[in-house]
Amino acid sequence: MLLNSVNGPLGSQDLGKTLMHEHLVGGFAGWQADSRTPAPDRRRIIDVCVDRIEELKSAGFATLLDPCPNDASRDVDIMGEVAARTGFNILFATGLYLDLYAGPHWKARLAIDPDGVKSLTDLYVTELTDGVGSTGLKAAVIKVATGKAPFTEFEQKVMEAAAAASNATGAPIITHTEAVDGELQLKALTDRGVPAHRVIVGHCCGNPDHHYHEAIAKAGAYVGFDRFGLEYIIPDETRAQSVAAMLRAGRRDQVILSHDCVFHMFGQMSSDPQLESMFTAFGPLHISRVIAPRLQELGVAPAEMDHLLYENPRRYFEGAAEHRPRTNGIGEALAV
Template structure:
């Protein structure tokens, strides 16, 4: 039986058996991806109150227990803000370290080899993020194009090595859903077991065969941009999800909304962090997904991913 370590949250260790409500497996609460004049791609100080209020409302209405926050190095990470939001909302938050895909790599990536990059991640994991003492519980969202660039391959390899050394899970950014099998091959080739890996944004990829391939290999498959209709309709996302469930891979799926712009916040007129609970899951239930399966998708699976537990243990 796997030894399950407590989940590292921004306010301290949390025993997995204390998480009795749903988990949002890929979100952003503090973020800055502004470039090329795109001022929407930010979740900053002025948005903190609205974010905390939204999470508190989801805790009260839907039992939201945990948010996995995947903002990493070069993405405007703010661990101190995450701790404040978590305390205000009374919702546990897991912070991350890693590097996003190459257009957002900070200068430190270009100057470092795999060993140096691995050392940077391990320093974050052991010493805490950005001088706050907040320790990450995840390496994410480690980015790559459909064909990873040379820099992305170095980052992915370093991330796998650090995750293996620290016994942490790793979640990827597969740009527009593409390149997942290549990411999985690279990460497992660097020594990280497939069950510690989540391949991101697969709900943007209309390719059920790839979803089955990733799940059959033992990786988690993230349907994590739910509600982002300009990228993909939720109707198609649901069709892809049901196909993966029907193929027998319900224990490999993670769900979330990936809120990454302040215009997505409910208080700013967007669909918000709760779109999964308010809209998508009711449609899934209407299509035959029962309450036990919803609990598997939204609570037990993310806990298994975060802790490395087996299906028998959760």
């Protein structure tokens, strides 16, 4: 199956080792309102991204998905230049951020325009099929983001548009949650016709409860353990234990690993250097260097790690409908 990558069509069999939730750049809408922030130096930002991608290549990675929402400073020109310089596969999303942080344009439009959902659906479909503006760069997935339930009217409308665009194009969906209410978010999408196996419910690893992860897996979606390194939310040890528990429960087909790194953040987020460093201090090799060895201690065989980093991204993009439960426990030798 051919996927939209920034470097052009990419065969799903050629994804290789893949991180499913990392960002080249990001920033909360309106970061320019702090005029003390120096103007971004695009050359330097691109160099930083290229360095990070070269690190990833040296660790055997071939692909990343950058699910930055359109209104969180997504920059497809930077992605294009970085992909061209590195030959690395970069796939990106079309979508909007959660109500709390969404850009005002679509918040106003969806509140005012009786055809707002239709228009947003059209934007998503256009970016998936024709590309972003005049760049020709096409999105590969749809990003959905919600806060805690009850979801706001804005978030309901955004999910309606995302589901309609997914149904129209077959594009899969990747989400942001606040590590709770993932089941409700998934239900909102499946109620609108999106098959659960086309959805990654993101940031589930911020919740330590195995039953929460299991409920989302049971509903048929992929479960995002996609914030390794963000220890201010939850310790990585808890995340690692959660992944091991999912594998023990036979859910190896549904576990997605990533860091949610931002290689360059627009705007300063805190005057506290420690807080500020959280946005950029950890790197995209944290799973390879620190988490994989820890998972191995917890009984996760290297072949199972490969399954999570090679097979699950491919299965997600290809729309593999069947998740095969593995009930023999972790540490089992697997033919991937």
